[in-house]
Amino acid sequence: DSGVTQTPKHLITATGQRVTLRCSPRSGDLSVYWYQQSLDQGLQFLIQYYNGEERAKGNILERFSAQQFPDLHSELNLSSLELGDSALYFCASGPGSGGNTIYFGEGSWLTVV
């Protein structure tokens, strides 16, 4: 158990809908990272927050947004969902802003039908 908690574990939704994925980082970690893993794309970095502020941005679509709250939990919002958004979404956390050692949650399986 990495100490990173993600909810929900699985969800199925229809195209065009909006979902929110939630992440609680390990105790004491200030950084939260979001990754997307699909069968044909590997593990893709989406975005990083450090102590409530956006720190780095990767290949995140404009339809997706994230935030980190004062209690350091984070949410990833996915809107106008398309079939191609079906993937495993991982949250990871780390103690600092550098991101060289990060610990992953178990992921949220999103299926868009």
Place this chain on the structure above:
Amino acid sequence: QKEVEQDPGPLSVPEGAIVSLNCTYSNSAFQYFMWYRQYSRKGPELLMYTYSSGNKEDGRFTAQVDKSSKYISLFIRDSQPSDSATYLCALHAGKSTFGDGTTLTVKP
């Protein structure tokens, strides 16, 4: 061209074999080198972390970095069926860039 290229596999070896997993990279700015293990679409687990050229050993695992050749390897000695998983290299320069993973099967 991808920044990180990982030997795609899959790799199948008998129990007890020595396994070599490899990645090459193009960005000389990468400063930190990590290996993660991922079981059947579970969360990746950090196995090894190093920041310098040379070898780092942890039990049956050895991480090797050659910055001059931009090449990193993970060696697993005395491989076990429980080592069957996908192994991901990750290189870090401000953010972590992951290889696509190599799936390893260790047969009893």
